[in-house]
Amino acid sequence: MIEAQGLTKRYGRTVAVNDLSFTVQPGRVTGFLGPNGAGKSTTMRMILGLDNPTAGTVRINGKRYSELHQPLSKVGALLDAKWVHPNRSARSHLRWIAASNRIPVKRVDEVLEAVGLTSVAGKRAGGFSLGMSQRLGIATALLGDPGVLLFDEPVNGLDPEGILWIRQFMHRLAAEGRTVFVSSHLLSEMALTAQDLVVIGRGRLIAQTSTREFIDAASESAVRVRGPEMERLHGVLTSQGLTVRDVPDGDDGPAALLVPNASTDQIGELVGKVGLVLHELSTKRGSLEQAFIQLTGQDVEYQAGRPGVPGGGPVAPPQAAGGVFTPPPANATTPGGNGR
Amino acid sequence: MTLLTVERIKLFSTRSPWWCMILATVLTVGLTTIFAATVKSQDLADFDPGTTQFAYNFGLVVMMVMSTLAVTTEYRFSTIRSTFLAVPTRTPALLAKGVVVAGLAGLVGEVTAVGSWGLAKVIQPDAPLSLNTANEYRNVFGVGLVYLFASVFALAVGLIVRQSAGAIVIELVYLFLLENLLPAIPRIGDHIQHWLPFTVGDNFIVANQTHHADGPPVIEGMPFGPWGSLVYFAAICLGLFVIGCALAKRRDA
Structure with a gap:
């Protein structure tokens, strides 16, 4: 723990x-x-x-x-697989680390076996591929069990x-x-x-x-709706208290409406009741990457196309349903944004 | 004890310490051999044990480089972090490194000293090279002790600078430029010289030696006798090492 x-x-x-x-x-x-x-x-x-x-x-x-x-x-740790002297063999590398904590030498061979490096144990670690270095790092972490x-x-x-x-x-x-x-x-x-x-x-x-x-x-789902009578469609959906966003003509297809937090069943039935024609009714789920960026968006240090974070001010808590997020501390401000 | 084993494995599982040891020995002993073989017959009477150690600085510098590298390569390849993960209090690991590396340097110093003297004796059996007085023993066997503390000095510089090139340049500039140029300052230069650590360390070996053209330079009026000089030199080197350890313990690895 x-x-x-x-x-x-x-x-x-x-x-x-x-x-x-x-x-x-x-x-x-x-x-x-x-x-x-x-x-x-x-x-x-x-x-x-x-x-x-x-x-x-x-x-x-x-x-x-x-x-x-x-x-x-x-505690075993692999922080960087390159923390090895390149001219020392994998076995020598593990041997000195083992000796430092009175770990028996036979454990060195065990961990080499466990990560599949037995055959290259005597080779210099500097010649290892990234994958092999990573395995050696894991062997190091496992040495003391x-x-x-x-x-x-x-x-x-x-x-x-x-x-x-x-x-x-x-x-x-x-x-x-x-x-x-x-x-x-x-x-x-x-x-x-x-x-x-x-x-x-x-x-x-x-x-x-x-x-x-x-x-x-994190990954919000939304329903995408499209039909020939977009304005009426918009009115029907908003009259039911749903949030509706207009999606302009673009890479995702022709102009449509996006309804977050709704199901296709719900919208299909709603539109059927008023007798509107639909050309599209589908669920859009944001990718994990999008969700991640959305959540950490304000918190990315190096961001393309946004030089620095001028002004700063309090960071808005991430939008999330279900209250799974711990609120940020009350005094949280954007680092670099206070008093520069 | 386990930490000494660790440092021993670390030191001998790469090739550069071996090369440094060979180079130190070959340079020093080789130069003395050439010197011994080319001594003019009329100077033979001056060819005493102290004179056989004229080249000890060559090996000394090489062993100082080895000592510095023993620390700085650990920083370069971040194995110092693995060391500190294994020994989070840090100081015991650094002390163990000091004992192993400086001990080895001292040993190499003795080997070069005895080797230089022995080969000279073989080449010039008629020269007055036998060891009889305490002075003559110190002239030869004292070299190892200077190696040992110079190695501690080099380890300390490595710990403070943490970068191979920087640390070695600092040592070389200090050893070959500062210690030689500072005495040239008018009026105060001589006084400064009497307190320069490596000059004082050298005094431990050469003190009380009769000065002659081929022999090593003996500086007159040093504040300490031979053993006092060694204590002073050792105190400076160990003091610097303590600073190095304190920094290594405090700084982020």
Whole structure:
């Protein structure tokens, strides 16, 4: 179990992580989701005691990382697969790490076997492909057979086979009762890997919820309606208290009406009652990417076509149904937007 | 003890330390051999044990480079982070590295010193090269101790600068330019020179030696005797190492 309390990290005037609190439960894969530059890696480094938080604490099973005795047997981490001396063999790399926490040498061969690197154990790690490096990183994390595992963007740059392998590996680790905390900037990947989500943007918590709830709430569905008598159609729908949006002629097809939070059954029956002709009646579901951008939109640090975020001001809480989102702290303002 | 093993594995599982050790030995012993073989017969009486150590600085610099690299490559390849993940209190891991790396440098220093003296003795059996006085023993065996503390100095610079090129340039500029140029300042230069760490460290080896043309330069009027010089030099190197460790502990890895 990992518990973060008011975790904050400032670099000069930049706030990388801002008053972040969350918990990660054992026995499940918890995704740590956020756009690039949202503060995921910084948070992970603070969990592991590599970076000192400016404020707040983070505890693993009730203890700070620096208080752990032989920490590799409690916490395993893969933050960057390239944290290896390129001229050292995979086996030597694991051997020195194992020795540091009194892990027997035979465990080195076990983890090499577990990640399928036995045949290249004596080769220099600098010659490894990204997939092999990633496997070596996972072997490193597993060395001490820890109950808590952290992975930072483990599938970045991997081929589909590698992605599938890592995904299944994480499910297996969680099924064994371990705490698995894995970061990603891809909601679609997390939808398949994680049962729980901690979502951050610009260093602030956006949501902590189950993946299922997050996706249901995030990807709004709407009904697309089109007919020859658009104005009458519009009137009929609004008279029933439905929100109707006009969609102009475009790539998605000819001009139509979009009715959020409605079902095709409901609209079909409504229109049938007044005897209107329809040319189209379909459900539109937003993609996970769209949903993610919508939720983290204000919280993306580097955004194309929007230089900086001038003015700033309070960030509106994300629109979501069902109240699954924790409200942002009352004093939350856009970093960089206050008093510049 | 386990951390010493860790540092030993780290050091010897890459090739560069081996190359540095070979280079240090070959350079120093090789130069002394050439020197010994070309000594003029009328100078033979001056060819004493202290003179066989004239080239020790070559090996010293190479071992300092090795020591610095032992730290900076860890930063370069972020293995320092893996080290700090394994030993979150950080200091024990850095101390272990100091013991292993500086110990090795000291050992290489002894090997080059004894090798230089031994080969010189083989090449010039008629020269007064036998070790009889405490002075003469210190002239030869003292070299290892200077290597050891110079290595601690280099580790410290590595910890403070955290970058191979930068750290090595700082060391070389300091060693070959500052320590040689500062004494040239009029009036105060001599006083400064008496307190420059590597000059004082060198005094540990050469103190009380009779000065002659072929021998190493002996600076007159040093504030400490040989052992006092060693203590001063060691204190500077260890002090810098303590600063390096404190910085490494405080800074984000």
